[in-house]
Amino acid sequence: MTNPDDAAYMAKALRLAARGRFSTHPNPRVGCLLVRNHSVVGEGWHRRAGGPHAEIDALAAACGRARGATAYVTLEPCSHQGRTPPCAPALADAGVARVVIPTLDPNPRVSGEGVAMLRAAGLAVDVGILADEARALNAGFFARMETGRPRATVKLAASLDGRTAMASGESRWITGAEARADVHRLRADSSAIVTGIGTVLADNPSLTVRRPDLDLQGRQPLRVVLDSRLRMPPDAKMLSLPGDTVVFATSQASAGADRLVGAGARVETLPGASGQLDLAAVSRRLGDMECNDVLVETGPRLAGAWVLAGLADRVVVYLAPHLLGDRARPLMELPGLESMADRVQLRIAGVRQVGRDLRIELEVGDE
Ligand code: AOF
Numbered sequence: 001m002t003n004p005d006d007a008a009y010m011a012k013a014l015r016l017a018a019r020g021r022f023s024t025h026p027n028p029r030v031g032c033l034l035v036r037n038h039s040v041v042g043e044g045w046h047r048r049a050g051g052p053h054a055e056i057d058a059l060a061a062a063c064g065r066a067r068g069a070t071a072y073v074t075l076e077p078c079s080h081q082g083r084t085p086p087c088a089p090a091l092a093d094a095g096v097a098r099v100v101i102p103t104l105d106p107n108p109r110v111s112g113e114g115v116a117m118l119r120a121a122g123l124a125v126d127v128g129i130l131a132d133e134a135r136a137l138n139a140g141f142f143a144r145m146e147t148g149r150p151r152a153t154v155k156l157a158a159s160l161d162g163r164t165a166m167a168s169g170e171s172r173w174i175t176g177a178e179a180r181a182d183v184h185r186l187r188a189d190s191s192a193i194v195t196g197i198g199t200v201l202a203d204n205p206s207l208t209v210r211r212p213d214l215d216l217q218g219r220q221p222l223r224v225v226l227d228s229r230l231r232m233p234p235d236a237k238m239l240s241l242p243g244d245t246v247v248f249a250t251s252q253a254s255a256g257a258d259r260l261v262g263a264g265a266r267v268e269t270l271p272g273a274s275g276q277l278d279l280a281a282v283s284r285r286l287g288d289m290e291c292n293d294v295l296v297e298t299g300p301r302l303a304g305a306w307v308l309a310g311l312a313d314r315v316v317v318y319l320a321p322h323l324l325g326d327r328a329r330p331l332m333e334l335p336g337l338e339s340m341a342d343r344v345q346l347r348i349a350g351v352r353q354v355g356r357d358l359r360i361e362l363e364v365g366d367e
């Protein structure tokens with residue numbers, strides 16, 4: 001039986017969960033609120049993998065006052081021994097009387113088991129409150145658990161006429177400082193950032209998060225370079241920066257691989273055809289590497305290929321208020337689009353101005 005305060009308490013638990021937004025990878029963001037007699041006796045959230053889960057953090061804050069309380073947890077409490085002991089028995093042992101959750105944990109090691117454990121221990125369990133909001137907070141984690149692949153966001157910066165660089169390749173700076181700072185937030189949200197060797201050779205990007213106001217708990221998203229023929233130079237800037245870089249190639253042209261490994265990169269071979277990596281294999285491999293959200297930050301060819309392969313879930317485009325003209329480079333190369341029936345359908349999920357630019361967030365697909 002739900003009660004009228006449940007939604008408000010769950011909303012508060014979701015705000016606690018969001019504090020771990022940039023740091024819980026590969027784990028989900030989870031918050032927990034313990035409430036007894038209409039007063040909050042403990043708050044907790046998961047900060048980083050290997051650290052205490054939200055429930056354990058909240059129980060510690062409650063200092064023994066959890067007996068008879070209701071626990072609002074933004075994900076089904078776990079039943080398994082992972083990096084840390086299971087939460088469902090800990091809630092029962094602390095004397096919690098009722099547990100409210102939005103959804104089951106999509107992790108097959110848990111899904112349904114946590115609820116079963118709680119009920120077997122005599123706790124009341126209500127499932128379903130604010131389920132859409134809870135799924136949205138962990139959209140990448142749900143995608144990985146349900147499909148084996150991360151959620152992918154393609155980020156683009158373009159002029160109002162949809163151009164991303166001059167014909168010469170010159171592209172700095174299309175968007176303003178505020179939009180570029182917003183991109184760091186997208187990076188911080190991600191397990192990995194994917195780019196192509198063309199972008200590395202042209203721009204030598206760092207692909208790091210450089211915003212002290214975002215709490216990543218020391219984490220940097222994994223940098224992933226798609227480089228079928230291993231053209232990555234060992235002195236590429238990203239290889240000297242904090243965080244890991246993996247280079248995916250179609251074959252280990254050995255001298256190149258050794259030089260890159262010597263420079264600190266990891267080199268892996270994945271399937272491909274005619275010198276192009278199979279992007280579905282790339283996406284699956286990133287899922288196996290426990291990536292929940294990946295951000296694709298690259299040039300028009302790879303961005304288009306990612307979309308045409310049906311692997312992009314979202315597009316975030318920053319539109320700058322200037323015109324680069326019809327000789328400048330397009331937003332995406334989408335070979336094979338001949339008729340309106342072939343067009344890629346998107347749905348606008350949000351629009352706002354960021355500094356002097358416009359930020360449009362879109363979901364890929366018809367629904
Ligand atoms: C919870 N509360 O706060 C989180 C949960 O390796 P571990 O021990 O960190 O377990 C990771 C798994 O636990 C993760 O894949 C997900 O199924 C669940 N996350 N569960 O009860 C939490 N972060």
Ligand code: ZN
Pocket residue numbers: 053054055077078079085086087088
């Ligand atoms: Zn747990």
